[in-house]
Amino acid sequence: MHSFPKELLSGHANFLAGRYLREKERLRDLASAGQSPTTMIIACCDSRAAPEMIFDAGPGELFVLRNVANLVPTYQPDGGQHGTSAAIEFAVKALNIGNIVVMGHGRCGGIKAALDPHFKSLDDGDFIGKWMSMLGELPSQLGQNSLLTSTERQTAMERISIRNSIRNLRTFPYVAELEAEGTLQVHGAWFDISTAELWIMDHDGDFIRPEL
Amino acid sequence: MHSFPKELLSGHANFLAGRYLREKERLRDLASAGQSPTTMIIACCDSRAAPEMIFDAGPGELFVLRNVANLVPTYQPDGGQHGTSAAIEFAVKALNIGNIVVMGHGRCGGIKAALDPHFKSLDDGDFIGKWMSMLGELPSQLGQNSLLTSTERQTAMERISIRNSIRNLRTFPYVAELEAEGTLQVHGAWFDISTAELWIMDHDGDFIRPEL
Amino acid sequence: MHSFPKELLSGHANFLAGRYLREKERLRDLASAGQSPTTMIIACCDSRAAPEMIFDAGPGELFVLRNVANLVPTYQPDGGQHGTSAAIEFAVKALNIGNIVVMGHGRCGGIKAALDPHFKSLDDGDFIGKWMSMLGELPSQLGQNSLLTSTERQTAMERISIRNSIRNLRTFPYVAELEAEGTLQVHGAWFDISTAELWIMDHDGDFIRPEL
Amino acid sequence: MHSFPKELLSGHANFLAGRYLREKERLRDLASAGQSPTTMIIACCDSRAAPEMIFDAGPGELFVLRNVANLVPTYQPDGGQHGTSAAIEFAVKALNIGNIVVMGHGRCGGIKAALDPHFKSLDDGDFIGKWMSMLGELPSQLGQNSLLTSTERQTAMERISIRNSIRNLRTFPYVAELEAEGTLQVHGAWFDISTAELWIMDHDGDFIRPEL
Incomplete structure (x- = not known):
């Protein structure tokens, strides 16, 4: 049984x-x-933001990495076990992916934790805090801005984090190289889980509503 | 534009x-x-094995981590940035998940790489090799058995890896504790991407076809 | 009476x-x-694996040999009374069979006995042990692999045994000859007695689920 | 493919x-x-005489050995690979079968071969001739009787062979022992493939039509 x-x-x-x-x-x-997917999506574990649902995608279409808060670390060839980097390497080198989309979403628990000043004091067994520390000083820099409501801060941080992940993604030599060659494109997206609206990042890093 | x-x-x-x-x-x-999902799925990035498709799950139902080959490391509170461990911590501690399912699948590229003896010689930028090294000696131990076809070896390794991930999952103190208390259950599953058959792990570690 | x-x-x-x-x-x-059946099935005596049931076959369709664990010996023209070889000869030479299917099945008692190290020590009246010794060193070679559960070992051995029987079948000169000519085909199959699933052997020796 | x-x-x-x-x-x-079948059937490979069809038996009911002409050798603990003896041993010792039925049938090709005087001269690769030689002098003894038509000789030989197999079956020490104890019964049956009539052997060795 x-x-x-x-x-x-x-x-x-x-x-x-x-x-x-x-x-x-x-x-x-x-x-x-x-499989020969043309797109890799780096998304969050959140149960409300499955890429296959949001993009109505069928089997074989999306190569999907999901971690807490859809973070991408910088390129660190230090011999450590980097799961996100391994997935990026697999997508780019083994599958010759043409697009990588870093997709964040509203009300993200990881981002919320990163914005919470109490989170930093957790002990060594605190994997979430350590994981979110990938954002460095970004949360505290934003957090000091009292002009934003907590919701606005949250949304802002979600998008700042996407831009940060895309910057980190470009520290991978092959990503930068293939993007320069024009055979790989890197994108940002943000999904509003409440209204189901998709926002995509333009060349200035702004999130806009695409025409569908 | x-x-x-x-x-x-x-x-x-x-x-x-x-x-x-x-x-x-x-x-x-x-x-x-x-969100208040009751189940966490630890699945592979493979474009053919989306948990939401396989379990016909709607928004809010599954908290999904996806990495290459659905691996779970042992509990290592060393201050490193462990994405998989962060997701497990989030699921168990923040979401009070009742079930964790480690789901592997057939024709897994990561497992295939792990079984490939040439993979070990890659340089430090080889994230896949490092990532798959989480399996330790298991691939080489299995790989020496010439009675199995390469496909059989692959399937066997996919299942051995699931058992290994479940063992590792239990090194997380709170997982072991909650499992002992009966408030958290740990499961294994394997999806055949060709026939869409789901196999689940029984108490002996065997994979069986469930009654649907 | x-x-x-x-x-x-x-x-x-x-x-x-x-x-x-x-x-x-x-x-x-x-x-x-x-009778003019076009197919010979070499199956096990097991009460749960009757070929006529599995293939919903009517009278005249299947020429069926059943022995313990569906074993085929090598071609041994030594004057001994070889029942399996006699049936093969009858099927190929007298009935001009076009297909021979070696069909194994799950939870096979003969294979289980072959994997049991205690079986070897039985006395001369031990016909099962002698019969299963047709597998030679295969069971002990596989048996040493501790990565597989006992059920996985059993299934693996059932399939290894089918491949072995097919190899042995091809030591019969007329089988090899007619197969080369294209007038006889040799197949492997494995039946899961629990789920009633049929698996067939492909050209690599792998067992796959056929489209029905 | x-x-x-x-x-x-x-x-x-x-x-x-x-x-x-x-x-x-x-x-x-x-x-x-x-499995826990209570009956073992020793039947012929003939495509027209499947025990499951004749006895309308479902999965788990019949442990079935099928060889050419449903022959049973004498007990020969000589270390050779005896497939029929292995099946009998398995049925009696491992499954604790309560009944063994040796079932012959009309127009049996093996019996026909045994009655054909030309069959004896075949070379060493002749497994059928060797196999049917288990009948010893019986075919030639019967063959000399010119009062019987060839069809009658055939039917007679089919039944003589069943009686012979039952005698041989009783040379297995455990069969004789358990039969004496009353926990195992040995039966004979003959199936007319043309009319579908079943004939069963009575205590005198005669074949009679049972009341159904």
Whole structure:
């Protein structure tokens, strides 16, 4: 016997009876030919912001890394085990991805934690604090701005963090190189989980509503 | 102007016209109340194995970490930036998740790399090799068995890796504690991307086909 | 009076009242014209893995050899009484069979015995041990791999044994010859008695789920 | 790609859509609990004489050995690989079978070969001739009787062979012992493939039509 969550099993049965039936051929082809997604999405673990839902994407379309707050570290070839960097390397070098989208979202718990001054004092077992420290001084710099409401600060930080991740992404030599060559493009996006609005980053780093 | 991928924008338009219309209320409620998923899925970045597709899950249901080959490191409170550990901490401590599912899948590129003896010789910029080294000696131990075809070795390693990740997950003190208390359950699953079959891990570590 | 098992008699009555009524003509034709099955199945004696059930086959369709663990010995023209070899010879030379399928199955008692180290020490009256010794060193080679659970080892050995039987089958000169000519094909299959799933062997020796 | 026989795959699909759906629970239970058939059938490979068809038997009911002409050798603990003896040992010792039925049938090709005087001169690669030599002098003794038509000789030999196999079966010490104890019964049966009539052997060795 097993105790596997019932709702996952019934969800899987729904998938088999619905989408799977319609996309059977495609899954089989993807399995034998291998995946060849053209886009990598770096997204958050948040249960309300699945890239496949937001972009109505089918199997084989999106190579998706999800970590807390969709952070990208700088290029650190120090022999450490860097999961996000490994995924980027795999996407760019093994899959020849053409686009990388760093997608943040509203009401992000990780960003909220980063903005919380009490978070810094956690002990060594505090992985979230350490992880969010990737933002460096950014949260405290923003946090001092009392003109913003806490919601505005949060949204601002979410977008600042996306720009920061994109900067870090460009410290990977092959990312910078391929972007210069024009075979790889780096994008930013922000999803409002309340209204389902998608905002995309323009060349100035601003988030705008795209025409659909 | 922006160069945001056209297919993502049209996919998002589809989402707005379809699922979003049907689940509008729910998204809005989830935004204001905050997320309260009961299950965390630790899955692979592979474009063919999105947990939301496999479990036909809607917004708010699954807290999803995705890294290369769905690996979980051991508990290492060393002050490093551990993305996977941060997500686990967030799920268990902030969201009070009741289930953690480590879900592997067939034809996993990361596992394939781990089984490839040439992978070890890459230089320091090799994040994939370093990342997969989390499996330690397991790939070489299995790799010596010439009775298995390369596909069988791959499947075996994918499952051995899931068992290994679950062992590592239990080195997190709060995971072990809550599991002992009965308020957290740890599960393994393996998805066959070709046939869309879900296999779940039983108490012996074997992967079986659940009744749906 | 006789003591013939009651359930066999009532089962036979069911057959006469059901299938026989529907296939009367066919049985009569098969009796007068002789059988001309195009496929031979080499299967196990296991009560849960009858080829006619698995392939929903009617009278005249399958020439079926069943022995413990569906083993095929190498070609040994030594004058001994080789039952399996006799059946193969009959199928290929007398019936001009076009396909031979070696079909194994899950939870096979013979394979289990072969993997059990205590089995080797049985005395000369131990026919099962001697019979399973046809697998040679394969079980002990596999058995040393502690990364696999006992169930995984069992499944692996079941499939390794099928590949071994197919290799042995090709030591029969006429099998090799006709296969080269293209008039005979040799196949492997594995049946999961728990889920009723059929797996077939591809050209690499891997077992895959066929499209139905 | 594979070349697995199409008719087997469509037959399997029929099984899954029909019988399997009705007996799903049973198969699953049989898989987890293990098989516990009460009857072993020793039958012929002939495509027209499947025991499961003749006795309308479901999964788990019959442990079935099938060789050419349903022959049973004498007990020969000589260290050789005896497939039929291994199956008998497994049925009696591991499964504690309560009944063994040796079932012959009309128009048996193996028996026909045994009655053919030209068969004896085949070379060493002749496994059928060697296999049928298990009948010893019986065919030639019968063959000299010119009062019987060839069909009658054939039927007679089929039944003589069943009696011979039952005698041989009783040379297995544990068969004789358990039969004496009353916990194992040995039976003979003969199936007319043309009319689907079942004949069972009575205590005198005669074949009679049972009441159904």
